[in-house]
Each structure stands twice: as C-alpha cells, then as structure tokens.
Amino acid sequence: MIRTDKLRGIIAENGYSQKDIAKFIGVTPKTFYEKMKIGVFGSDEIQIMIEKLKIENPIEIFFAKE
Numbered sequence: 598m599i600r601t602d603k604l605r606g607i608i609a610e611n612g613y614s615q616k617d618i619a620k621f622i623g624v625t626p627k628t629f630y631e632k633m634k635i636g637v638f639g640s641d642e643i644q645i646m647i648e649k650l651k652i653e654n655p656i657e658i659f660f661a662k663e
Contacts (some may be wrong), residue, residue, distance in 0.1 A: 598636055598660075598661050598662070599636040599658065599659055599661065600657065600659075600661045601633050601634075601636055603657070603658045604633070604646075604658055605633075607650050607652060608650065611649075611651070613649075613650070615629055615630065615633070618649070621649050622641075622645050622646065624642075643655070643659050647659075
C-alpha cells in the first residue's frame with residue numbers, strides 16, 4: 598500500500614506539483630491522479646520518484662503496511 602498522504606507531502610516539500618511528477622514519470626497528470634487514487638505505481642515510476650524527490654526511506658511510503 599502506498600502512503601499517498603506522505604508522498605503528497607514530499608512532493609510539496611520539494612517544490613513540485615503532482616503535474617510535475619507526472620511529467621517526470623512519463624504519464625499524463627490525469628493518469629498520475631488516478632494512480633495516486635488507487636495507490637499503484639510501477640517499479641520504474643517509483644524509482645524515478647525516489648531519485649527526483651530524494652526520498653531517504655522509500656519503504657515507509659511505497660511499501661507501507663496498513
């Protein structure tokens with residue numbers, strides 16, 4: 598399960614919008630919003646977000662237990 602609340606916070610802390618992140622991972626903003634809603638991203642997309650957002654502990658965001 599992805600902690601979308603934490604991911605949104607990190608996106609904002611880095612000065613990006615969700616639209617910016619959509620562009621980084623190569624999807625449309627609409628697709629990004631849908632992925633956030635259902636909490637599912639591909640491994641390549643996760644890797645790009647970890648690098649771009651300098652996420653130090655990706656496990657607590659992308660592989661969180663409920």
